[in-house]
Amino acid sequence: MAGETDPLATEQPPLSAGDLPAELPGELIAPEVAALEVPPELVAQSLGEYVRAWGARIRGGDPGVLPVILGLAIIAVLFQIVSPGNVFLSAGNLVNLFQQSAVFMVLGMAEIFVLLLGEIDLSTGYVAGLAGVIGVQLVQPVTTNFPWWVAIMAALLACAVIGAAQGTLVARLRLPSFVVTLGGNLIFNGVMLWALLFGPFSGYPTLGDQTNPHVLYQLMWGTIDPLIGWIILTALVVVVGGSFWLRDSRRRRSGLVAPPVSLTALKIVLIAVVGAAVVAICNINRAHFGTIEGVPWVILIVIGLLGLWTVLLQRTRFGRYIYAIGGNPEASRRAGINLVRVRTLAFVLCSMTAGLAGLLYVANQGGASNNFPGGQYVLYAVAAAVIGGTSLFGGRGRVLHGVLGGLVIGGINNGLYLLGLDVKVQFVVTGFVLLAAVTIDALSRRGASVGSVAHI
Amino acid sequence: MTVSSPSRAEPLLRARGISKRFGAVQALVNVDLDLPGGAVTALVGDNGAGKSVLTKTIAGIYTPDHGQIFWQGEPVHLHTPRDAARLGIETVYQDLALADNLDIVQNMFLGRERLRSALLDEDSMERAAAETLANLRVTTVRSIRQPVASLSGGQRQSVAVAKAVMWNSKLVMLDEPTAALGVVQTRQVLDLVRRLRDRGLAVMMISHNLNDVFEVADRIAVLYLGRCVAQKPSSEFDRQSVVQYMTTGGEIRMAPGEQAAGTV
The missing domain is CATH 1.20.58 (Methane Monooxygenase Hydroxylase; Chain G, domain 1)
Known part of the structure; x- marks a missing residue:
């Protein structure tokens, strides 16, 4: 048994990256090992093969963004048919819909940073609310009268500090993010209400016509x-x-x-x-x-953010490490990745992105008030990400999912509103859509784990 | 009782007098170990003998309480896995440390991604990963862009080994590389181990499977209760003597003719 030799072994050159024959990579694809379970589009050469491979992938349990695209199509067709005067797909309503959805989209994008790590941030609702209040308060001409960009930076900076604090508790002390941010949501709800009371506005600072408040207002309406x-x-x-x-x-x-x-x-x-x-x-x-x-400016803001965060998550080391930690924290630690730093930074980016959503919210409302529905919005944030296709279990998801999921939530709310159905129905329907999305996530995960390849 | 290898040539890694204590547990006692280049050294021992602790000490995860590690004759201090990696020491743990949601290239470069103007240089990483896999004759994966979750056990082991050797590593330590594998896949991995040796790498392989040990190992070191009780070329061992060392710590304690207890 010990005497067996490997005929291939002896004539191999010493291993070094860089000076190797170019035809070798071709060997990697062994066509005789035909296994449909392998992501088939990777070996597809033509468009036809690619489409077939895509179908196989969906059947194999990795639907990607397909469910949410289908969901959007259903929403569009259904509400167009049933909305009074068929106004759902009118230009005015579509732009309106996008403006209403922008807050959900940006909140969804925020949540994806921590969901990818297998964590959750339940404070994004009132972190957004607090950022909005800070922004509105600082540009008030009768009080601080900050330039609009300083006010925005101050609001986002406050969010960064909040994210760093919560992230530190989660990453360094390994407290459950669920509890840390649940406490955070309550804390920042209180802080937001306190911040509203500054100045002579009786808790209702608004965005008026002067230059700086108006720029903030234009974030949504410009x-x-x-x-x-x-x-x-x-x-x-x-x-x-x-x-x-x-x-x-x-x-x-x-x-x-x-x-x-x-x-x-x-x-x-x-x-x-x-x-x-x-x-x-x-x-x-x-x-x-x-x-x-x-x-509207807000479309450019959302697209710009989508592009920026997509590049960050898909094309940089930091982004790769977020996925790696979400997939296997222990492997990431052994690979020399600084888990504490990556996790903390993810919470910082989540809170800052949520802060931007809060600024869009006050722009949409033309001011800040204690009516801000932070508790509802944080659930919409998680729902947007999950409906878009991001996994609650970590390691799987894209920034685009937040945008698509936010559009679904906004579309449902808008369509039901057009039908004259109020917030009761919106909650119930959105809740069921979320359940459907989580079910798809869990089922596809199960499908994927069954479909592994047994050849070597 | 420790048997040093004859010092014809300086071994790549020489550990001398390594001791490590965890609270009340003395995990390693004055262990000497040589890992020469171009040879497979099997590290065997019963559960709790200290194999993993010794491996992690060499890998820079644990710092020994006493003792010294020499690398190519020079004393070195390994405080982090980075220190070990810098010298060319790589470890493949039993759990393989692969992120299932990342593809093969992403896993092979995890923690050491190549950049071009601050962004990931995917092209260059993919090319290098393909070359390494091709060199190691890991040719059964359909695409190196498939997620590791879709690979078989043997393929995953191969990817983990390829990941370890692509950094100009000189010493690769494998923790139970065949434990979870079937017959065919075990053969593939053992072939891979031979290829590493034939390229001049030092290979240390922890194994419980004496079939595997005698199939590929050039040298065998036996740990017993934290002590290195035997270390010599595998030709000087037979199955029986290895089992005796593993279960009793030495041949002397065996009464003549008594059958070795314990299973392998």
Whole structure:
């Protein structure tokens, strides 16, 4: 038994990365090991194969964003049919819907940072509320009269401090994030109510017409010139599409794993078409009297945040470490990753993003008040992320999920409101949608664990 | 009772007089261990003999209370896994330390990602990972961009080993690399171990399976209750004597003709 030798072993050159024959990577794909359970699109060469592979993947239990896209389509069609006067898909309502959903979307994006780690942040609701109050209070001309950008930075900085404090308790002392942030939500609810009482506003500071409050107000209600909207879209498609195209063609040339040309092209066309549709809809005059047209700032803010956080999570070390910790904390620790730092920073980014959502909320409301529904919003934040396809169990999810999930919640609320159904029904329906999303997550997880490959 | 290897050439790693105590438990007592390059050293011993503690000491996870580790003849102090990695010491633990949600490339580079202008350089990492896997003849994975969750046990072990050797490592320590594997997969992994040796790496393999030990090991070191009770070329052992060392700490304590107790 000990005398057996390996004929392959002896003629191997010493191992070193860098000076190896180029044809070797081809060996990695052993076609005789045909196993559908392996993410099949990775070995697909043409668009047809890719589509089939995608279908196999969905059947295999990894639905990706498909459920939420389907959900959005159902919401759109259903409410368009049943809404009085079929106004659901009208330009005015769609822009309105997006503005209402923006807070949920940004809260959902915030939550994804900690959900990816397998943690949860239940304080995002009143952290957002507090940030909104800080922003509104600081720009008041009769009191502090800060420039709008200083007020925004101060609000976000306060959120960063909050995130660092909660993150430290979670990451360093390993307290359950559930409890730490549940306490935080209560604390910041109180702090928010206290912060509201500053100044001569009887707890209702508003965003008036003076320059600095108005800029804050414009975060939600400001629009850009229709022509500039088209220019920005063109630039966006050229930059994003171009970088997709260059990356994929470079990888194809180098023999690395890359989607077929047609799929890359399809992706770029899709971005351009969706973008053009958004700009076109926003550029329709949606005012009953006078003119309101152009892409709202808030759409640019949401898209900018989506791009920024996507790059951070998908293309940087920090992002990779968030996924790694969510997948296997022990492996991450042994790989030399500083778990405390990554976890704390994730909570900081979560709170700061929630703070931005709070600023959008006060912009939407034109001021701050003690009516802020922080308890409800934090649940919407988690729901948006999970409905979008982010796993509650850590390690799986994308920033885009927060945006799509937020749109679902906003769409449901908007549609039910149009039907004259009040908040009771909204809660019940949103709750059921959340249950459906969690069920899909849990079932697909089970499906994925069954479908492993048994060959070597 | 410790048997030092003849000092023809300086072994890659030499541990001398290593002791480690955890509270009331004396995990290692004055252990000497040599790990020469181009050889597979099997570290065997019963449960609680100190195999894992010794491995983690060399890997920089534990700092020994007493004793000294020499690397290529020079005394070194390993306080963190980073210190060990810097010298070229890599460890593959039994749980493999792979993140299931990441793909093969991402796992192989975890903690040491290559960057280009502050962003991850995926192309260069994918190429290097593919080269390493191809070199080690780990050719059964369909795509190195598939998540590790979709791999078989043997494939996962292979990926973990490939991850360990791609950093110009000189010493690779494998903790029970075949414990969870079937017959075919075990063979694949043992072949992989031989390939590492043939490339001049020092390999240390913890194993309970004496079949595996005698199949690939050039040298065997036996730990018994925290002491290294035997260390010599595997040709100087037979199955019986290894079992005796593992279960009683030495051949002397065996009455002549008595059958070795314990199972392997």
